[in-house]
Amino acid sequence: MSARHRIVIGALALGLLAGACTSSTSAPSASPPGSSGGNRPAVDTGVATTAAGFTATPGVEQLTVTGARPKAPLTLVGADGRKMLTLVADDKGQAVFSYVPTDYATYETGSGKGFGSIDGQTLKQGTYTLRDESASPVQVSEPVRVLGRDDHPPTSRYEGQTLPTVPWQATGGPLPGRQAEEGFGYITTRDGVQLSAMVRLPDPRLYGDGPYPTVIEYSGYSPSDPRSPQPGSMIATAFGFATVGVNMRGTGCSGGVFDTFNPAQQADGYDVVETVARQPWVKGGKVGMVGLSYSGISQLYVASTRPPSLAAITPLSVIEDAWKMVYPGGIYNAGFTKQWLEERNRQAQSGGQSWTQRQIDGGDQTCTRNQDIRSQNIDFQELTKGLEFRPPDADARDLSILVKDITVPVFLTGAWQDEQTGPRFATMLQSFTSTDQAKFVLFNGHHPDGYAPVNLSRWLEFLQLYVGKQVPKVDDLVRQASAAQFSDAFGAPGLALEPDRFADLGPDQYDQALARWQADPKVTVRFESGNGAGSVPGAPVPRFEVGFDSWPPKDVQPWTWYFGPDGTLTTEPPSTAGADRFQFDPEAGPIGYAKSGAYDFQKPTVTVDWTQTPAGKGLSYLTPPLTQDAVIAGAGHVDLWMKSDAPDAVVEVVLSEITPDGTEFRIQNGLLRAGDRKVDPARSDAIAVQETFRKEDYEPLPPGAFTRVQVPIFPVAHPLRAGSRLRVQVNTPGRDLPLWFFENPDFGNPDAWQTGARTPDQASAVVLPVLPAGQVAVPAGTAPCPSLRGQVCRPYVATTNEPATP
Secondary structure (H helix, E strand, O other), rough: HHHHHHHHHHHHHHHHOOOOOOOOOOOOOOOOOOOOOOOOOOOOOOOOEEEEEEHHHHHHOEEEEEOOOOOEEEEEEEOEEEEEEEEOOOOOOEEEEOOEEEOOEEEEOOOOOOOOOOOEEEEOOOEEEEOOOOOOOEEOOOOOOEEOOOOOOOHHHHOOOOOOOEEEEEOOOOOOOOOOHHHHEEEEEOOOEEEEEEEEOHHHHOOOOOOOOOEEEEOOOOOOOOOOOHHHHHHHHHHOOOOEEEEEOOOOOOOOOOOOOOHHHHHHHHHHHHHHHOOOHHHHHHHEOOOOOOOHHHHHHOOOOOOEEEEEEEOEEOOHHHHHHHOHHOHHHHHHHHHHHHHHHHHHHHHHHHOHHHHOOOOOHHHHHHOOOHHHHHOOHHHHHOOOOOOHHHHHHHHHHHHHOOOOEEEEOOOOOOOOOOOHHEEEEEEEEOOOOEEEEOOOOOOHHHOOHHHHHHHHHHHHHHHOOOOOOOHHHHHHHOHHHHHHHHOOOOOOOOOOOOOOOOOHHHHHHHHHHHOOOOEEEEEOOOOOOOOOOOOOOOEEEEEOOOOOOOOOEEEEEOHHHHHHHEEOOOOOOOEEEEEEOOOOOOOOOOOOOOOOOOOOOOOEEOOOOOOEEEEEOOOOOOOOOEEEEEEEEEEEEEEEEEOOEEEEEEEEEEEOOEEEEEEEEEEEEEEHOOEHHHHOOOOOOOOOOOOOOOOOOOOOOEEEEEEEEEEEEEEEEEOOOEEEEEOOOOOOOOOOOOOOOOOOOOOOOEEEEEOOOOOOOEEEEOOOOOOOOOOOOOOOOOOOOOOOOOOOOOOOOOOOOO
C-alpha cells in the first residue's frame, strides 16, 4: 500500500472508532409554556432615575447584563412599562434574561441557580429596558431590542472575519512542524458572542493547495478541540474536505450561556455558515455540514434558518421533537435523556471540559473570559423535568415543524431502534417539503450505524456531489484497504465501502453523475441489518433493501388485528364480550436490557437481558402463523379500550415476531400516559396517531368506565415471513429498551389494575401499516438469534392473560 493510501485509511479508522458516540445523542429541551398575561406590576414612574452603570447586550431571545453591581437586583421591563422579571446578578455583576414567568417574580442567578420549573415563556423579540431599583437614584438602561432568530446582521459581520488554518494529515494530526492550535480561532456572532472554531485543511500532499470543499461540524461536545477532531470531521478530512469544528455558545471555549437547541444556537449556526463560507480556502463560496447525533441534529436546526451559503447537510441519527425526548408518550425518560442533560450541565460549567482548561493554561485569554458567564447557566435537567406538558414554546425546537423551511439538499440516516435518540425522527420525514433533493436511508440498528460502510458510501457520494461539485470517486485501493479499519470499528471482517457507482464517468461529467444520484429513490429502507450474507451475525450489513418515493410509503394499508380470547389476535372483531387485566408494575421503569458494554453499540452484538414481564403484570396477544409474508412500513397504534383503578395509567405496547423455531425478535414499541390521549387530528390518520400533550388537553381516566386510548407505535420497517406470528404485549413501560428508563407514576395507587376490553362495541386492536402483498420480495429464511442489529431476541415464553369483567 502506498503512503498516500495509508494516510487516508488511518484517518478513516480514527473517525470510525470515534463514531461509537458514547455521549453523542439528542439534546432534548424545551422552553417553559407561554402566556402574555399574568400579574405584572407597573414600574414606579415617580422615582428619580439615572443612566444605567451596567451594560445590556441584546441577543436572539436573550438579554445579557454585565458590569452591574454584584448581587444587584436587575428588573426587566416590557414596552408596556410593566415589570416582567427580576434577576439578582451573580458575584461578577452578570445576569442573562432568557425565560420570563407569567407572573412577576425574583430569582437569584449564579452557579446553575435559576427557575427550576416555571410557568412562563421564552424572552420574545421586542424592546425592553432594565432597571436597578436598589440604586439611588434608580438606574435605567436605554431601550434595547431583543432579536428574533431571523434578524440577520449585515454581511459585513461575516466578511471581516478571518479564520486561522492548519494543514492536517489524514493520519489524524497536523503536518510535521505544525501545531494543531494553529488552526484554532473564534467566530463572532451577531450579538458579539465568540464561538471557538478549529479549522483543518486536508493534506496538501494528497489534495493540493485548495480551495477545498468545506464542511462544518457544530455541537456542544468538543468539535473545536484542536487535538481531537469529531468523527464526521475526521472522515471528511481524510477524503479531501476542509473541516471546521465549532462549539455552540456556552460550551468549550465559546462565549455565551448554554441552552439546548434554542433559537440563539440556531441563529449562531447561520452566522457560522456565512462566516466560514467567506474564507479564501473554501471552494465555491458554499459549505456543507456533517455529523452524527448532536452534530447531526444541529444541522437541521441551522438549515431551517436558511443560510444563503449553505450547500447541503448530512444529519445522521437525529431526533424530532426535543420535548418528546424528555417525555416520550408523556412519560419522563429517566434514562439516557436525563443522563445526557446532566452531562451537558456538567460540561457547560466553567472549565467543564478538559481541553478547555488546556487552552486556558496555554494562555488563551478569550477562552478564559468566556468562562465567566457560565455562572448564568440554568440546570436544564431540572427545568425540562418540570415540563410535564408540552409547552407552546416547544414548537421553536420541534424539528417536525422546522424542517419544512429547509431548502438545501439533505442526506439523512436513522435506525428504528436507536438506543439513544430513538425512532421518532421518521415521523418528520414527510415534512421536508421545501427541498426536492432529500435522500433518507432507514434501517434497523444502532445509534452509530450512520458511519457503517454501507451508509458512509452514500454519505461520501452526496458530499462530493453537492459540496465538492465533483463526480464521486474513491480510489479502489483505498476502498480495499479500509476493510481492516471497518473490521476494527464494527467488530466484523469483510466490511468495505461499496464499489464506485460512477466509475464510468469522467471528471467533466458532473451533470450526468448528479442526474444519476437524483434518479435514486428518495427513501431507501435497509431490512434485516445484521443478517447480511457473508458477514458475521450482527455486522451492519442489510439482508435486502427497498426503495420508496416517500415515507411512509404512499400505498401502505391498515393491517388490523383484534384482541381476542385466550391471548389471541384475530382478523375479525369480537362477537362476545370479554376483558383482560394487568397490574401496574413499579419495578419495570428502571429496567433496561443493556448490561456490559452498554455503549459499545457499533459491535455486532451487545450483552442483553430482555426480561420477561412477570405473571399478572402485562397482557399478551398472538396471531396464528401467518399464511403469507407481510412487511410493516411506518407507524401504527394500539386502539386500547381501557379502565384503571387509578385516575390515570402509563402504558407501553411492544411488538415482536415469533419465528417458527420459537425465537422472539423485538420489532418496536409505543408509549403513552393515558391522560394525554387527546389525538392531534392534523398529524394523525387511520394508522399513525400522535397526541397533543398540551396541558389543556389532559384528562384523567373516568372511574369505572372503559375509555378509548390510542397508544402510538413508533415507526419501523420489518418483514414478517409466512409461518411467523405477530405478538402484541401491553404492560408498564420498561424492560424492553437498553438505555431508556422511565419514572412511572402510580397516580396514588401502586397496586392499580388496568383492564382492557374486547367486546363488539369496545374492540381493542392493533393497527399497523403494511405494504400490499407481494410488493416486496422477502428473502426466505429467518435470521439467527442474535443477529438483527437493534432487535433483541430471546426464546419465546407463552404467557396467560388474567381475565376480567368486561
